[in-house]
Amino acid sequence: MDLPDNSFKAALSRGELQLGLWSSLCSNIAAEVVAYSGFDWILVDTEHSPNEPPAVLGQLQAMQAGTAAPIVRPAWNDPVLIKRLLDIGATGILVPFVQNAEEAARAVAACRYPPTGIRGITASGRASRYGRINGYLEKAGSEICVLVQIETAAALEQLEAIAQVDGVDGIFIGPSDLSASLGYIGKPGHPEVQAAIRSAAERLAALGKPGGILTSSEAEARRYIEWGFRFVAVGTDLGLLARGADTLVRSFKQSQPSASG
Numbered sequence: 001m002d003l004p005d006n007s008f009k010a011a012l013s014r015g016e017l018q019l020g021l022w023s024s025l026c027s028n029i030a031a032e033v034v035a036y037s038g039f040d041w042i043l044v045d046t047e048h049s050p051n052e053p054p055a056v057l058g059q060l061q062a063m064q065a066g067t068a069a070p071i072v073r074p075a076w077n078d079p080v081l082i083k084r085l086l087d088i089g090a091t092g093i094l095v096p097f098v099q100n101a102e103e104a105a106r107a108v109a110a111c112r113y114p115p116t117g118i119r120g121i122t123a124s125g126r127a128s129r130y131g132r133i134n135g136y137l138e139k140a141g142s143e144i145c146v147l148v149q150i151e152t153a154a155a156l157e158q159l160e161a162i163a164q165v166d167g168v169d170g171i172f173i174g175p176s177d178l179s180a181s182l183g184y185i186g187k188p189g190h191p192e193v194q195a196a197i198r199s200a201a202e203r204l205a206a207l208g209k210p211g212g213i214l215t216s217s218e219a220e221a222r223r224y225i226e227w228g229f230r231f232v233a234v235g236t237d238l239g240l241l242a243r244g245a246d247t248l249v250r251s252f253k254q255s256q257p258s259a260s261g
C-alpha cells in the first residue's frame with residue numbers, strides 16, 4: 001500500500017483556500033459528526049483541551065472517512081508530544097508558541113526522521129498502516145504538513161525568518177494570544193490587533209507562504225480570507241454546540257408567558 005498524498009498540504013502549496021473547524025470537544029463522536037460536514041481540515045486541539053493521545057487516536061479514527069485533513073496541535077513544541085501524535089496518524093501538526101527561526105526549525109525536525117530530523121522510529125504504528133505502507137519511513141517527511149503558530153509581538157517581528165525555515169508549510173496567527181501580547185487581552189477585534197493581523201497576512205503573501213487563522217465570526221472569517229489567509233478555521237465545535245443549545249433554549253423560554261402573567 002502507498003502513502004496517501006496529503007491533499008491539504010498540496011492545496012496549501014498551490015495557494016488554495018482551505019476551510020477548517022477547530023475541535024476542542026475531545027470526542028470521537030463529535031469528530032465523526034463534523035468530519036462529514038465538508039471541511040478541508042479539522043484542528044484537533046491538545047493545548048487547551050484535555051485531549052490525550054488515546055482520545056486523539058479515537059478522533060483520528062473517527063475522522064478517517066470524512067473530508068477533512070486531521071491537523072493536531074500538541075500542547076507545546078516538544079518532539080516527544082509531536083512524535084506520539086504523528087505515530088497515531090496526524091498528517092499535519094500545528095506547533096504553538098513558535099518565537100523564532102530556531103524554534104521553527106526544531107518543530108520541523110520533530111516531524112522528520114533522521115538524518116534530517118529527530119523523530120523517533122517505529123515502522124509499525126497507525127501512521128504507516130501498521131507497517132503496510134511501502135517506504136513510509138522514507139516518504140513520511142515530504143507528506144507531513146508542518147504548521148507553526150505565531151502568537152506574540154516578539155514572534156511577529158520574526159515572521160519572515162520563521163516563515164522561511166525549510167519545511168515550514170504555513171504560519172498560523174493565534175488571534176487570542178496575539179491580542180494579549182499586544183496589550184488587548186480578550187479583544188482580538190481591537191483595531192490595533194486587526195492591523196497587526198492584516199500586516200502579517202500581507203507579509204506572508206509577499207513571501208508566498210500560506211497564512212492561517214481562527215475565528216468564530218463569519219464577517220471576520222470573510223475579512224481574513226480577503227486579506228489573504230489560506231487556511232482559515234471558521235468556527236469551533238464547542239462554539240457550535242454551545243451557541244446552538246443556547247439559541248434553542250432561548251427560543252422557547254422567551255416565547256413562554258411569565259408565571260406571574
Ligand SMILES: O=C(O)C(=O)C[C@H](O)[C@@H](O)CO
Binds near residue numbers: 048151173175
Ligand atoms: O491565540 C489563539 O487564538 C489560539 O491559540 C487559539 C486558542 O487556543 C483558542 O481560541 C481556541 O479555542
